[in-house]
Amino acid sequence: MASQTAAVARGVISASAQDARVSALGLYRAWSRQIPFIIELFRLDKTEEECRAKLKEKFLINKNVQDVRQIDxxxxxxxxxxxxxxxxxxxxTHVMRFFEDPQTNMNPPKPFMDKFLDGR
Structure with a gap:
């Protein structure tokens, strides 16, 4: 109990890496349970399978995070x-942005002044 109180005082919600893992899995399950409702609510043109695949992809991006504070x-x-x-x-539109490919925004268009100075 005392170690848990000390952990909360440092700004960490989870007392151990295992607790952080359990809370992350709980969040994944919560999102997964709400997918049918979100599709209906926002009238998305995505199937549940597509949404679950994207959810899994988003969670797997951070699978190598080891720091308990970062996980929290x-x-x-x-x-x-x-x-x-x-x-x-x-x-x-905010929900659909969740499905965008992050590689599409890697090369944003040049501002007018940069084009002008390049001579175009």
Whole structure:
């Protein structure tokens, strides 16, 4: 109990890596359970399988994170995202942005001034 109180005082929600793993898996299950409702709520043109695959992909991005504080922060952010989505504080475009390929935004278009100075 004392070690758990000390951990909370440092800003860590989970007392151990195992606790952080359990909370991350709980978040994954919560998102997974809400997928049919989110599809219906936002009238998405995605199937449940596509949504679950994207959810799994997003979680696997952070699979190598070992720091308990980072895991806790990611879980907190994930819970906030889920709450914002379920309370419809997001619009359909925000939810669809979840499905965008991050590689498409790697080369943003050049601003006008850069083009101008390049001589175009």
């Amino acid at each position: 922060m990611l879980v907190i952010k994930g819970k906030m995202e889920l709450e914002e989505t379920l309370k419809v504080w997001k619009q359909t």
